[in-house]
Amino acid sequence: MPDESVNSQYLRGKLGPDIVELRNEHGEDTMIISRDKLLATVLFLRKDPLNLDFLTDITAVDYLGRKEPRFEVVYHFYSLLTKFRLRVKVPIPEENPVVDSLTALWKAANWLEREVWDMYGIRFAGHPDLRRILLYEQFQGHPLRKDYPVNQCQPLVSLREVEGTFVDQRSETKLVRLQHQTSGKS
Numbered sequence: 001m002p003d004e005s006v007n008s009q010y011l012r013g014k015l016g017p018d019i020v021e022l023r024n025e026h027g028e029d030t031m032i033i034s035r036d037k038l039l040a041t042v043l044f045l046r047k048d049p050l051n052l053d054f055l056t057d058i059t060a061v062d063y064l065g066r067k068e069p070r071f072e073v074v075y076h077f078y079s080l081l082t083k084f085r086l087r088v089k090v091p092i093p094e095e096n097p098v099v100d101s102l103t104a105l106w107k108a109a110n111w112l113e114r115e116v117w118d119m120y121g122i123r124f125a126g127h128p129d130l131r132r133i134l135l136y137e138q139f140q141g142h143p144l145r146k147d148y149p150v151n152q153c154q155p156l157v158s159l160r161e162v163e164g165t166f167v168d169q170r171s172e173t174k175l176v177r178l179q180h181q182t183s184g185k186s
Helices: 006-018 036-047 109-120 166-185
Strands: 021-025 028-033 054-062 072-077 086-090 099-101 123-125
Touching: 006 021, 006 036, 006 072, 006 109, 028 036, 036 072, 036 086, 054 109, 054 166, 109 123
Parallel strands: 028 086, 099 123
Antiparallel strands: 021 028, 054 072, 072 086
16 A cells, blocks of 8 residues: 555544545545445545645546446545645445535535536435536436447437527627628618
């Protein structure tokens, strides 16, 4: 096992049995925990003297055919006070790809979790608005899964107008100017 940092040793002492694995490679601390310990662990990390108060990212990894369980949800935390970074990985099985939402603790988790749902199909229990964020609602499948067929045809949807948006107002203003310029030149 690679050498543990001082922070890794501290976390091992505080969280002990809740940690599946803890390592420091190339100066980066990574902790693996089970999904049933996620909320308690991140709440501790936020309130502990390490003060991991900034959720910088949430992503996922698909290990199809290489590792079990198939998925890992990966959280990146940072302390603005201590400058400590920690990566927390939560293994998620393919047959039940669900993990607790962190939106109650970090507002930034809202869109980050929606992106993971959209791209990987991992659901976040307790999320207030879990719907697609990058793709349209009729899109079938989750394109960052390793078994997603790259040549799959998606249902076509018609464009919809959204009244009162900034783009619509600019376009209409531009159209009026163009009509005015053309009528003035004739």
